Amino acid sequence: MGMAAESQFHVLAVDDSIIDRKLIERLLKTSSYQVTTVDSGSKALEFLGLCENDQNHHTSTNIPSVFPNNHQDVEVNLVITDYCMPGMTGYDLLKKIKESSSLRNIPVVIMSSENVPSRINRCLEEGAEEFFLKPVRLSDLSRLKPHMKKNKVKDPRNETEEKIENSEILLQQEAPKSQYSHSESESQSQLQAHSTIDQQQQPLQQNNNNNKRKSMEQQGLSSETDRTRQRYSGIATVV
């Protein structure tokens, strides 16, 4: 199977508490994610900087990497960070990521032990995808999957490499307007509504109309496997 290059999503977890790092690492591994943990925002940026630079080298021809560690296939698909950290807070880190042209596409999730609505709103406004209240549970992690993003999709059937921002939005754009224009605007507003601290909420993909899921199933594509969806996005035309 030629899916080896896209086997697992890689999450970067940032927390100054060693216990919480151990916990989030275990939670993420149990949910089948690859994990890297760091104890500060600055170390997170360092790591992300390394990733991005190696990605650029990945596409260039025969320029040897100037970095000693050869992170060949390292790519961060999501950053999950604690809010309260000494020095650079999670909010500061979020801002830096969103302000960086190379990093801003990486989805960021904030965790906090304190339920402060103004704090939550501030983070969401700054571009955080989700806000988790600590202690984080396994069930919370199901909300991560819809946000996972891959920067490049390599489809052997397709000569060109497609750069996709978000497979879900792309799929909606591909679809015939009559069926999907409604769901597109609806999912936008649902994106706002979804960003609340309601722990019981369904994952984002379920908020989309069942239209999409139905037509996906008609094509024989399972809506459960994001991987499959990503492969076909931009290429498949919804019939």
Next chain:
Amino acid sequence: MLGFGADLLWADMNRLLAFLFHQGVLDEQFLQLQQLQDHTSPNFVSEVVNIYFHESEKLLTNLRSLLMEREFSDYKKMEIHLNQFIGSSSSIGAKRVTSICIAFRAASEQDNRTGCLRALEMLEHEYCYLKNKLHELFQIEQQRALAAGVRYPV
């Protein structure tokens, strides 16, 4: 009968756990920890709890030496320690310890030194109790694993 001992110990363990939940010493976050333990990470709970003990003892020492200072005034520093303590305690499901830390923090925010001292006493006592009970739990679990192991020779 082989394995009989293991079953009894299993019952002991559950009884202790139920007791600790009933007393509010532990909450369901502790159950979450147990759920994260499996064959790929068989000692997860004890690993996390041991880290917690290590960190907590450092924090308690810091808190006590702060409050014992003659000219103590650094409530902010105390609150930083307390926030850490609250975070780690709630992460492992140590409900009573967390509550006392929160009350402790409230006293600190009011610059109430007497209140802080009282809270520290309670915290040390409660932490001791928690540590003993968790050690007991791990002991039973170890014994049970051994007893169960006898039934299935490798």
